[in-house]
Amino acid sequence: MTSAPTAAQQEFERPFTTVDIVLLTLVDGELHVALPVRDKEPFSGRPALVGGFVHAEEDRDLEDAAARILRQKAGIRDIYVEQLATFGSVNRDPRGWSVGVAYLALVPHAVLEASRVDLNLIPVDKVPPLPFDHDRILATAVYRLRGKGAYSTLPVHLLSKVFTLGEMHSVYEQVMGTEIDQSSFRRKVLDLGIVEEIGEMKTAASKRPAKQFRLKGTRPEDSTFDRSLV
Amino acid sequence: MTSAPTAAQQEFERPFTTVDIVLLTLVDGELHVALPVRDKEPFSGRPALVGGFVHAEEDRDLEDAAARILRQKAGIRDIYVEQLATFGSVNRDPRGWSVGVAYLALVPHAVLEASRVDLNLIPVDKVPPLPFDHDRILATAVYRLRGKGAYSTLPVHLLSKVFTLGEMHSVYEQVMGTEIDQSSFRRKVLDLGIVEEIGEMKTAASKRPAKQFRLKGTRPEDSTFDRSLV
DNA sequence: ACAAAAGTGTTAATCGTACACCCATGC
DNA sequence: GCATGGGTGTACGATTAACACTTTTGT
Numbered sequence: 001m002t003s004a005p006t007a008a009q010q011e012f013e014r015p016f017t018t019v020d021i022v023l024l025t026l027v028d029g030e031l032h033v034a035l036p037v038r039d040k041e042p043f044s045g046r047p048a049l050v051g052g053f054v055h056a057e058e059d060r061d062l063e064d065a066a067a068r069i070l071r072q073k074a075g076i077r078d079i080y081v082e083q084l085a086t087f088g089s090v091n092r093d094p095r096g097w098s099v100g101v102a103y104l105a106l107v108p109h110a111v112l113e114a115s116r117v118d119l120n121l122i123p124v125d126k127v128p129p130l131p132f133d134h135d136r137i138l139a140t141a142v143y144r145l146r147g148k149g150a151y152s153t154l155p156v157h158l159l160s161k162v163f164t165l166g167e168m169h170s171v172y173e174q175v176m177g178t179e180i181d182q183s184s185f186r187r188k189v190l191d192l193g194i195v196e197e198i199g200e201m202k203t204a205a206s207k208r209p210a211k212q213f214r215l216k217g218t219r220p221e222d223s224t225f226d227r228s229l230v
Numbered sequence: 231m232t233s234a235p236t237a238a239q240q241e242f243e244r245p246f247t248t249v250d251i252v253l254l255t256l257v258d259g260e261l262h263v264a265l266p267v268r269d270k271e272p273f274s275g276r277p278a279l280v281g282g283f284v285h286a287e288e289d290r291d292l293e294d295a296a297a298r299i300l301r302q303k304a305g306i307r308d309i310y311v312e313q314l315a316t317f318g319s320v321n322r323d324p325r326g327w328s329v330g331v332a333y334l335a336l337v338p339h340a341v342l343e344a345s346r347v348d349l350n351l352i353p354v355d356k357v358p359p360l361p362f363d364h365d366r367i368l369a370t371a372v373y374r375l376r377g378k379g380a381y382s383t384l385p386v387h388l389l390s391k392v393f394t395l396g397e398m399h400s401v402y403e404q405v406m407g408t409e410i411d412q413s414s415f416r417r418k419v420l421d422l423g424i425v426e427e428i429g430e431m432k433t434a435a436s437k438r439p440a441k442q443f444r445l446k447g448t449r450p451e452d453s454t455f456d457r458s459l460v
Numbered sequence: 461a462c463a464a465a466a467g468t469g470t471t472a473a474t475c476g477t478a479c480a481c482c483c484a485t486g487c
Numbered sequence: 488g489c490a491t492g493g494g495t496g497t498a499c500g501a502t503t504a505a506c507a508c509t510t511t512t513g514t
Contacts, residue, residue: 471504474502480495485491
């Protein structure tokens with residue numbers, strides 16, 4: 001409360017609020033999660049999700065808090081972040097009743113390499129038991145990515161802003177864990193109009209150069225469609 | 231913190247935590263939201279979402295808190311509830327930095343009528359401006375219901391446990407706001423196996439008696455499928 | 461010239477919609 | 488017997504998956 005405490009508020013002990021971020025990236029075709037080693041109690045020395053307290057004096061809202069925490073604890077900014085779910089209970093944190101607002105963050109691997117912070121990337125299927133309820137949060141994140149993946153542009157955020165259809169195709173295969181017919185994928189992506197050709201640049205790789213694309217206008221960052229891409 | 235406060239916690243002012251519930255029901259074919267009149271400051275006398283503080287001493291987790299609030303403030307229990315999203319900012323509540331965990335609750339109208347509480351049901355498209363950020367929360371809830379509706383059993387929870395395919399058909403039409411071919415709807419529902427015939431009871435209405443159904447085993451309350459029912 | 465990835469085209473099966481039709485009951 | 492909602496069947500068009508084929512580059 002800012003100035004005028006009311007009866008209702010004073011009566012109750014306030015839970016404390018954290019933001020917990022599942023930061024995912026793709027390291028040569030495999031989904032990894034950032035699990036930096038904790039340097040404070042509780043669970044000091046153990047890997048855990050990127051997280052921190054909401055700073056009431058500093059953060060204007062939860063998204064601000066998430067962005068700040070990503071900056072301060074992971075050294076990255078301007079990446080894709082969406083709210084996942086909120087976990088609150090008396091025993092998820094040994095310090096007492098806490099509310100953890102969980103976020104899903106997707107980032108191209110290159111961005112993480114540019115950051116100086118050691119994020120301790122671990123393949124999502126080789127993660128050791130985590131402190132707090134972070135196992136559950138991680139599971140929720142992966143479930144969301146897989147579930148929403150086929151019907152949205154979510155997986156694209158694992159790529160850099162500019163990409164080829166080949167790269168996009170491959171990311172969807174990796175995220176969804178299935179083979180996807182190249183031809184069908186291509187056609188769907190193209191006539192759903194979720195992507196736009198950028199210049200006619202080409203990749204300077206080894207074989208035939210590919211056209212470059214970027215996500216279409218839909219700034220709201222998300223975009224869901226009714227056809228499945230897998 | 232229960233016993234041993236650490237440095238990190240004491241430094242920060244804690245936001246307070248509320249649970250805000252969008253309680254929806256169908257009153258003769260129209261979606262209504264429960265907006266009981268507030269009897270406390272702030273915004274005393276104005277209709278607002280059903281809500282309350284998390285009671286750290288009493289609630290074991292957020293779902294507990296939501297259930298308790300529904301019992302105490304709406305006089306109902308054992309209804310369908312799912313977490314919607316969490317809204318937290320310095321200015322959503324005049325009392326200061328607050329975190330509101332929003333829930334979507336669906337209930338058959340009959341259950342509300344059994345409750346003694348005056349819930350002030352208002353058609354969702356005729357809702358006056360609400361206090362706090364309740365307008366936004368309500369919009370999110372309706373958006374979720376419409377968006378998820380066609381691909382899940384969500385709308386079914388607006389019906390009593392036992393229902394006919396005709397009733398189900400009609401609820402989906404009302405929620406989604408479209409006409410749905412009766413024959414196709416029927417076939418999809420049936421061979422998706424999301425529903426099971428109960429006895430061979432029949433309705434004692436006016437015309438030809440209909441078979442009665444209930445949601446199939448999938449207790450986890452939810453259940454999503456990949457085909458659209460609309 | 462060959463490998464490898466980009467990109468195009470065609471076909472057969474599947475799915476969904478629309479519509480026509482029959483059934484059981486109350487009045 | 489007729490109006491009304493319950494319930495079934497079918498046919499046509501749209502969508503998809505599967506696969507074959509062509510193009511363009513680096514080596």
